[in-house]
Amino acid sequence: xxxxxxxxxxxxxxxxxxxxxxxxxxxxxxxxxxxxxxxxxxxxxxxxxxxxxxxxxxxxxxxxxxxxxxxxxxxxxxxxxxxxxxxxxxxxxxxxxxxxxxxxxxxxxxxxxxxxxxxxxxxxxxxxxxxxxxxxxxxxxxxxxxxxxxxxxxxxxxxxxxxxxxxxxxxxxxxxxxxxxxxxxxxxxxxxxxxxxxxxxxxxxxxxxxxxxxxxxxxxxxxxxxxxxxxxxxxxxxxxxxxxxxxxxxxxxxxxxxxxxxxxxxxxxxxxxxxxxxxxxxxxxxxxxxxxxxxxxxxxxxxxxxxx
Amino acid sequence: xxxxxxxxxxxxxxxxxxxxxxxxxxxxxxxxxxxxxxxxxxxxxxxxxxxxxxxxxxxxxxxxxxxxxxxxxxxxxxxxxxxxxxxxxxxxxxxxxxxxxxxxxxxxxxxxxxxxxxxxxxxxxxxxxxxxxxxxxxxxxxxxxxxxxxxxxxxxxxxxxxxxxxxxxxxxxxxxxxxxxxxxxxxxxxxxxxxxxxxxxxxxxxxxxxxxxxxxxxxxxxxxxxxxxxxxxxxxxxxxxxxxxxxxxxxxxxxxxxxxxxxxxxxxxxxxxxxxxxxxxxxxxxxxxxxxxxxxxxxxxxxxxxxxxxxxxxxxxxxxxxxxxxxxxxxxxxxxxxxxxxxxxxxxxxxxxxxxxxxxxxxxxxxxxxxxxxxxxxxxxxxxxxxxxxxxxxxxxxxxxxxxxxxxxxxxxxxxxxxxxxxxxxxxxxxxxxxxxxxxxxxxxxxxxxxxxxxxxxxxxxxxxxxxxxxxxxxxxxxxxxxxxxxxxxxxxxxxxxxxxxxxxxxxxxxxxxxxxxxxxxxxxxxxxxxxxxxxxxxxxxxxxxxxxxxxxxxxxxxxxxxxxxxxxxxxxxxxxxxxxxxxxxxxxxxx
Ligand SMILES: Cc1cc2nc3c(=O)[nH]c(=O)nc-3n(C[C@H](O)[C@H](O)[C@H](O)COP(=O)(O)O)c2cc1C
Ligand code: SF4
Ligand code: SF4
Ligand code: SF4
Ligand code: FES
Numbered sequence: 001x002x003x004x005x006x007x008x009x010x011x012x013x014x015x016x017x018x019x020x021x022x023x024x025x026x027x028x029x030x031x032x033x034x035x036x037x038x039x040x041x042x043x044x045x046x047x048x049x050x051x052x053x054x055x056x057x058x059x060x061x062x063x064x065x066x067x068x069x070x071x072x073x074x075x076x077x078x079x080x081x082x083x084x085x086x087x088x089x090x091x092x093x094x095x096x097x098x099x100x101x102x103x104x105x106x107x108x109x110x111x112x113x114x115x116x117x118x119x120x121x122x123x124x125x126x127x128x129x130x131x132x133x134x135x136x137x138x139x140x141x142x143x144x145x146x147x148x149x150x151x152x153x154x155x156x157x158x159x160x161x162x163x164x165x166x167x168x169x170x171x172x173x174x175x176x177x178x179x180x181x182x183x184x185x186x187x188x189x190x191x192x193x194x195x196x197x198x199x200x201x202x203x204x205x206x207x208x209x210x211x212x213x214x215x216x217x218x219x220x221x222x223x224x225x226x227x228x229x230x231x232x233x234x235x236x237x238x239x240x241x242x243x244x245x246x247x248x249x250x251x252x253x254x255x256x257x258x259x260x261x262x263x264x265x266x267x268x269x270x271x272x273x274x275x276x277x278x279x280x281x282x283x284x285x286x287x288x289x290x291x292x293x294x295x296x297x298x299x300x301x302x303x304x305x306x307x308x
Numbered sequence: 309x310x311x312x313x314x315x316x317x318x319x320x321x322x323x324x325x326x327x328x329x330x331x332x333x334x335x336x337x338x339x340x341x342x343x344x345x346x347x348x349x350x351x352x353x354x355x356x357x358x359x360x361x362x363x364x365x366x367x368x369x370x371x372x373x374x375x376x377x378x379x380x381x382x383x384x385x386x387x388x389x390x391x392x393x394x395x396x397x398x399x400x401x402x403x404x405x406x407x408x409x410x411x412x413x414x415x416x417x418x419x420x421x422x423x424x425x426x427x428x429x430x431x432x433x434x435x436x437x438x439x440x441x442x443x444x445x446x447x448x449x450x451x452x453x454x455x456x457x458x459x460x461x462x463x464x465x466x467x468x469x470x471x472x473x474x475x476x477x478x479x480x481x482x483x484x485x486x487x488x489x490x491x492x493x494x495x496x497x498x499x500x501x502x503x504x505x506x507x508x509x510x511x512x513x514x515x516x517x518x519x520x521x522x523x524x525x526x527x528x529x530x531x532x533x534x535x536x537x538x539x540x541x542x543x544x545x546x547x548x549x550x551x552x553x554x555x556x557x558x559x560x561x562x563x564x565x566x567x568x569x570x571x572x573x574x575x576x577x578x579x580x581x582x583x584x585x586x587x588x589x590x591x592x593x594x595x596x597x598x599x600x601x602x603x604x605x606x607x608x609x610x611x612x613x614x615x616x617x618x619x620x621x622x623x624x625x626x627x628x629x630x631x632x633x634x635x636x637x638x639x640x641x642x643x644x645x646x647x648x649x650x651x652x653x654x655x656x657x658x659x660x661x662x663x664x665x666x667x668x669x670x671x672x673x674x675x676x677x678x679x680x681x682x683x684x685x686x687x688x689x690x691x692x693x694x695x696x697x698x699x700x701x702x703x704x705x706x707x708x709x710x711x712x713x714x715x716x717x718x719x720x721x722x723x724x725x726x727x728x729x730x731x732x733x734x735x736x737x738x739x740x741x742x743x744x745x746x747x748x749x750x751x752x753x754x755x756x757x758x759x760x761x762x763x764x765x766x767x768x769x770x771x772x773x774x775x776x777x778x779x780x781x782x783x784x785x786x787x788x789x790x791x792x793x794x795x796x797x798x799x800x801x802x803x804x805x806x807x808x809x810x811x812x813x814x815x816x817x818x819x820x821x822x823x824x825x826x827x828x829x830x831x832x833x834x835x836x837x838x839x840x841x842x843x844x845x846x847x848x849x850x851x852x853x854x855x856x857x858x859x860x861x862x863x864x865x866x867x868x869x870x871x872x873x874x875x876x877x878x879x880x881x882x883x884x885x886x887x888x889x890x891x892x893x894x895x896x897x898x899x900x
Contacts, residue, residue, distance in 0.1 A: 061683050062836050064875040076874045103871035107841035187391030192400040196844045198834035203392035212313035
C-alpha cells in the first residue's frame with residue numbers, strides 16, 4: 001500500500017474537495033473523491049463506450065461495454081460505477097478490455113436492432129456512436145450461426161405520444177430508472193421476466209394508457225437506442241422523411257408554470273418534431289412533464305393529438 | 309390509495325384472505341398497513357419498508373389460485389405499497405410463479421427434474437405423467453439427485469394448488485421413519501453424527517444427543533474468542549467460493565451498524581447438490597444452534613434461512629424446530645439464560661431461481677426485489693441484507709462451527725490436509741451404486757470417494773462432473789486426485805459445493821452438455837449483456853454443432869467464455885462455459 005497523500009482542490013462551488021489520483025493508461029489523473037473511473041477517463045481525455053450509463057441516472061452497470069482492467073482485480077471492472085480509489089492502476093485499451101467490449105457489441109448486435117442507436121454512446125460530448133466502437137474493436141456479428149435468437153418484438157403503438165419498439169431494446173434499465181427513483185417516481189414500467197426473456201414491461205404488459213404512465217416522456221428522453229420514440233419521429237421515419245441533419249434546435253423556457261424548465265425544440269420543415277431538455281440544466285437534469293414534453297400543440301394548432 | 313395506479317382487476321375474497329394470512333405469519337398486518345398508509349405519502353422508504361413481504365404474499369397467491377392473477381397482484385401491490393409493474397417484474401422472475409394465464413384446470417403442477425443425473429429418465433416420466441393428464445413443468449435440478457435411478461425415475465416435486473407443496477419421496481420421513489444414512493455411523497462422523505439417529509422433530513431428542521452444548525461453550529468463550537477459534541480453524545466456506553469464514557465474521561463484527569444479520573444460504577440449486585437438504589431435513593436444530601452461535605459471535609440479533617422453494621420437508625422441519633427452540637428459550641430475548649443476548653430466526657422460501665443462491669441476489673430476493681446480483685464492492689460484510697452488515701454462510705459451513713467451538717479451532721485445523729482443514733460433505737450421484745451425502749475428513753481421492761459410494765454402475769467410469777454445473781468435468785488423469793481445495797485448484801478444477809456426479813462410458817455427453825448450456829441460459833438473471841446473450845449463444849452453438857467435430861466453433865466458444873468470465877457481474881456468468889469447455893478438452897463432445 002502506498003501512502004495516501006491528501007490532495008485538495010477548490011471545486012466550482014468554492015467547497016474544498018479531496019482529490020484522488022489514479023493511473024489511466026500510464027498517466028496520473030486526479031479527480032474529486034467519490035468520482036468514478038469513468039470520470040477519471042473523461043478527465044484524462046480517454047474516450048469510453050457507454051450504453052447504460054447516463055450522467056443524470058444512478059449507474060446500474062449492466063451493459064458492460066465500459067469495462068476496464070484494474071490492476072489486482074480478477075475480473076474487469078465497470079468504469080461507470082466503480083469509484084476511483086487512490087493509486088488504482090487502470091488500463092482502458094488492453095487486449096482483455098478490447099476483447100470484452102468487442103464481444104458485448106457483437107452480442108447486442110446479434111440480438112437487438114441497433115440501427116437507430118446513433119446517439120453518442122461515449123463519455124465525451126459529440127463522441128463516437130456504437131457503430132464507431134464496433135469498427136474500432138473489429139466486431140464481427142456474422143459468426144453466430146444462421147439465425148441467432150433475437151428480441152423478436154412487435155412495435156407497440158398505443159397512443160399518439162410515443163411508441164415502444166422493444167426489438168431495439170438493449171435492457172439498459174435507463175427508462176425504468178427515469179420512470180422510477182431517479183426522476184419521475186411513477187414506476188409505470190419495470191423489468192419483467194428473466195434471462196434472455198427479460199423485457200421492459202408494465203404489469204401483465206397492459207397498454208400504457210391503462211398503466212400508471214403519466215406521459216412525461218422521460219423514459220423516451222433517456223433511451224439510447226430509439227426503442228422508445230416520439231410518435232412524431234416514428235411517423236416521419238416510417239415515411240422516410242426523418243432528416244435529423246436538417247433539424248434546428250431552439251432553446252426556450254416552458255411557459256406552463258413557474259418552475260422554469262428549459263426546453264429544446266427540434267424543428268424540421270418549420271414543424272416541431274420533438275422536445276427535449278438539456279441534461280445539464282439545473283432545474284430539469286433533462287427531465288420534463290407531459291406539458292413541457294408534449295403540450296406544444298398551441299404553438300402548432302394543426303397537429304392532431306387525438307389517440308389514433 | 310392516492311399514489312398507486314392500479315388496473316380495475318380485483319382480488320377474489322379467497323385471494324385476499326390467503327395473502328392476509330401469509331402476511332400475518334411474518335408479522336405484517338395488512339389492514340393496519342392500509343390504515344396508516346392513508347396518512348403517509350410517497351417516497352422510496354415507504355416502497356421498501358414492507359417489501360420483504362412480497363415473496364411470501366406471491367407464494368400465497370400462487371397456491372390459492374394456481375397463478376398470480378392481475379386482481380391478486382393488485383391486492384398485494386396495494387397492501388404492500390409496491391408499484392404493480394415492479395411486483396409483476398418480481399413475480400415473473402421466478403420459476404414457481406405463473407403469470408401468463410390462469411391454469412386451465414385445478415390440478416397440481418408436477419415439476420420433473422431434467423438435469424443430469426435425472427436427465428436420462430426425465431422424458432419417459434414426463435410422457436407418462438402427461439398421458440395421465442398431469443400438468444408437468446420441466447424443472448432444473450430439484451436437489452434430489454441421490455434419488456434418480458432407473459426404477460424410481462427422475463426427481464419430482466409437486467406444487468400444490470390450494471394445498472401444501474410436496475415431494476413424493478418424502479413419504480417415509482413424513483410417516484416418522486428416520487432417513488437411512490448411506491454411510492455407516494462411524495465414530496469419525498461429525499457433521500452427520502446425528503443424521504438418521506436423532507428425531508428431527510424433537511428438541512428433546514436433539515438436546516439428548518449433545519444439542520446446545522456448543523452454544524453454552526460459545527457463551528463461556530465470549531464472542532471475540534468464538535471468532536478467534538473459527539479463524540484458527542481455517543474453516544473455508546462450503547457454498548462454492550471457499551472464502552475463509554473467520555475473516556468474514558471478523559468483518560461483520562467490526563462493521564458499523566445497529567442491526568446485523570446472519571443468513572443461511574439454503575438455496576441449494578447448484579445441479580448435483582443436496583447435502584444441505586440432508587442436514588436440514590434430518591438435523592434441523594443443528595443449523596439453528598450454529599446460526600445462534602454465529603449471531604452471538606458477530607453481534608447479529610436477526611437470522612434468516614433462505615431456503616429454496618422446492619424443499620417442503622426441510623422447510624417444515626426448520627419452522628417447527630424454530631418454534632420449539634423459541635418456546636424453550638433458545639431463541640428470542642435472553643436466549644439460553646444469557647440475559648443480554650437476543651437472537652431470532654425466520655425462514656423465507658425462494659421461488660425457483662438458481663441465481664438466488666448468489667449471495668447478493670439472495671438479499672435482493674429476500675428484500676422483495678428481483679433476484680439480480682449486485683456489483684461488488686461493496687461486500688455483504690458491510691452492505692448485505694437491507695444494506696446492513698451481514699454474514700452469509702452455507703448451512704454446511706455453519707454446521708462445522710459446532711465442533712470448532714466445542715473442540716477448539718486448533719483441533720479442527722489439525723484435521724484434514726495442509727490446505728483443507730476439517731470435514732467435508734460430498735454429494736455423490738449419477739452412475740454410482742449408492743448415491744447420497746457422504747462425510748469424510750479431507751484427504752480421500754476422487755476414486756476413493758466413488759468407491760465409498762459403492763463404485764461405478766453400468767460400465768467403466770468415463771468422467772466426473774466435479775463441483776456441479778458451475779464446475780468442470782474431470783477425466784481418468786484426475787481420478788486419483790485428492791479432493792482438497794489445493795489439489796483441485798492446482799488441477800484447474802474446483803470442489804464447488806461438493807458435487808461428484810459420475811458418468812459411465814455409455815453416457816450421452818452431448819445431451820448432458822446441451823442441457824448444462826440450457827440450464828445457464830434459463831437461469832441467467834438477464835441483467836448483464838455478457839451472460840444474458842452469451843449463455844444463449846453458447847446453447848445455440850452446441851445445438852448446431854451436434855454430432856459434428858467442432859473446429860471453427862472452438863474459437864468462438866473461447867471468445868464467449870472470456871467475455872463471460874471477464875465482464876459478467878456475477879459467478880453465474882463467470883462459470884457458464886466452464887463445464888462445456890472442459891467436456892470439449894476431454895474429448896467428451898465435439899470430437900467424434
Ligand atoms: C450462481 C450462484 C449460485 C450460488 N448458489 C449457492 C447456494 O445455493 N448455496 C450457497 O451456500 N452458496 C451459493 N453460492 C455462493 C454464495 O454466493 C456465497 O459465496 C456463499 O453462500 C457463502 O457462504 P460460505 O462462505 O459459507 O460458502 C452461489 C453462487 C453463485 C454465483
Ligand atoms: S412517459 Fe413518464 S411515466 Fe410514462 S413510462 Fe415513461 S417515464 Fe414513466
Ligand atoms: S427501452 Fe430504451 S431505455 Fe429502456 S431499457 Fe430498452 S434501450 Fe434502455
Ligand atoms: S452474470 Fe448472469 S446471472 Fe450474473 S448478473 Fe450477469 S446476467 Fe445476471
Ligand atoms: S456503461 Fe458501464 S456498464 Fe453500461
